Amino acid sequence: MTLAARGLPSPGMGMLCLLCIVMAASGSAILNVVFESESDKAMPRVDRRTTALVRLGEGNALALSAVLVITSVMLSFLLINMMTGLLILAASLIYTILYTLYLKKRSPYGTVPGGIPGALPVLIGYASVRPGLGLDGLILFLVMLLWQPPHFLALALKYKDEYKAAGLPVMPVAFGEPFTKSFIFIYASALPLLTTSLWLFGYCSANFACFAFLLGCFYLMSCYRNVVATNRYGRAFAASIVYIMFLMAAIVVDMGVNR
Numbered sequence: 001m002t003l004a005a006r007g008l009p010s011p012g013m014g015m016l017c018l019l020c021i022v023m024a025a026s027g028s029a030i031l032n033v034v035f036e037s038e039s040d041k042a043m044p045r046v047d048r049r050t051t052a053l054v055r056l057g058e059g060n061a062l063a064l065s066a067v068l069v070i071t072s073v074m075l076s077f078l079l080i081n082m083m084t085g086l087l088i089l090a091a092s093l094i095y096t097i098l099y100t101l102y103l104k105k106r107s108p109y110g111t112v113p114g115g116i117p118g119a120l121p122v123l124i125g126y127a128s129v130r131p132g133l134g135l136d137g138l139i140l141f142l143v144m145l146l147w148q149p150p151h152f153l154a155l156a157l158k159y160k161d162e163y164k165a166a167g168l169p170v171m172p173v174a175f176g177e178p179f180t181k182s183f184i185f186i187y188a189s190a191l192p193l194l195t196t197s198l199w200l201f202g203y204c205s206a207n208f209a210c211f212a213f214l215l216g217c218f219y220l221m222s223c224y225r226n227v228v229a230t231n232r233y234g235r236a237f238a239a240s241i242v243y244i245m246f247l248m249a250a251i252v253v254d255m256g257v258n259r
Contacts, residue, residue, distance in 0.1 A: 001013075001014060001017065001125040001126065001128060001129050002251060002252045002255040002256065003126060003136050003137060003140060003203065003251060003255060004125070004126040004127075004128075004129035004130040004134070004136075004137060005129045005130075005255070006255060007255055007256060008252075008255070008256050009128075009129055013080070013128060013129070016075070016079060016080065016128075017080060017084070017124065017125055017128040019072075019075070020072045020073075020075050020076045020080070020084070020088060020124075021072075021088070021121050021124055021125070023068045023069070023071060023072035023075075024068065024069050024072035024073070024088045024091065024092050025091075025121075026068050027064070027065040027066070027067070027068030027069035027072065027092065028065070028069065028091070028092045028095045028096050028117070030061050030062075030064055030065040030068070031061075031062070031065040031069075031096045031100075032095070032096060032100050033049050033052070033053055033061065034053065034058055034061050034062060034065070035096070035100050035101060036100065037050065037053055037058070039166040039167060039168060040166070042162065042165040042166040042167075043159070043162040043163070043165070043166050044162065045159050045162055069092050072088055072092075073085050073088055073089050073092075076088050080128050081127065081128070081131045082131070083127040083131040083133075084124055084127045084128045084131070087120055087123055087124045087127055088120075088124055090117075090120065091116075091117040091120040091121070091124070092117070094116050094117045094120075095114075095117035095118075098113070098114075099113070099114035099117065104168060105167075105168065105169075106169070107169070108169050108170060108171045108173075108174035108175060109171070111148070111149050111152050111153065111156075111170070111171065112149055114148075115144070115145050115148035115149060115152075116145065118144065118148050119141050119142075119144035119145045119148065120141070122137065122140045122141050122143075122144050123137055123138075123141050126140075135201060135203075136198060136201065136203040139194070139197055139198055139201070139203075140198070140251075142194060143191065143194055143195055143247070144244075146187050146190050146191055146194065147187075147191060147240065147243070147244055149183065149184070149187050150184040150185075150187050150188045150223060150236075150240060151237065151240040151241075151244075153170075153171055153172070153180055153183065153184050154184065154223075154226075154227060154233045154234075154236040154237040154240065155233070155237050156170040156171060156172050156173075156180070157172050157177060157180060157181075157227070157231075157233045158233035158234055158237070160172040160173060160177075171183060181227050181228050182228075184223055184227050184228075184236075185220075185223055185224065185227070185228055188216075188219055188220050188223045189220060191216045191219065191220070191243075192212070192213045192215075192216030192217055192220065193213075193216075195209075195212035195213070195215075195216055195247060196209040196212055196213050198212070198251075199212075204251065204254050204255075205254055207254070208250055208251065208254040211250050212247060212250060215243060215246055215247055215250070216243075218239075218243070219239060219240065219243040222235070222236055222239035222240075222243075223236055223239075226239065
């Protein structure tokens with residue numbers, strides 16, 4: 001939103017857009033729990049999801065999911081704009097149907113297109129301010145898309161045995177750890193240059209470019225030290241969260257200070 005507005009967006013629009021994203025994401029996550037209830041039973045890491053679903057009941061969960069997603073889409077169409085509503089609807093459908101029901105269960109590479117709904121909130125926020133999506137918004141979307149495989153695969157490496165027991169062909173299960181580690185490092189390697197392209201195309205300042213590049217190098221070093229050189233997958237997962245949080249904060253500060 002700050003990128004599209006070239007500064008801080010109005011508080012009202014910011015809260016409304018955030019509310020719509022949270023509602024749609026929550027509804028989609030609930031539907032994901034219902035669809036994956038059987039495989040979740042083989043994964044101790046998510047046993048609280050199974051317990052919550054039993055307590056709430058599958059029918060109630062489905063009803064709550066529908067209310068959240070439909071309300072989010074309707075509010076977006078009525079109070080923001082059509083592009084925002086369409087993107088929220090696309091994110092929900094791709095995550096719950098394409099990724100959860102098909103790609104995750106059939107392809108070790110499902111994480112890559114499965115990252116689309118996780119990256120779409122960037123474009124949702126952008127479209128709420130500027131419905132005609134710009135190159136800067138698309139660059140940030142690509143950053144999120146490239147960031148998600150290393151982020152998820154660090155977790156998949158840590159819980160490889162659970163994914164195997166659940167019958168989910170994630171990359172460490174299908175191709176082994178060395179291949180997955182190489183895959184993570186290649187994707188992480190693209191992030192420092194891609195983020196600095198926001199400066200090369202004139203959207204962000206040189207200060208942002210320096211910070212983003214150094215932050216990307218930190219993340220790349222973390223992937224090497226905690227994934228390639230050792231098996232400290234939990235640290236790599238935590239580092240990915242720190243990386244994306246500080247990167248997004250840097251964009252907000254850059255837009256607020258330099259525009």
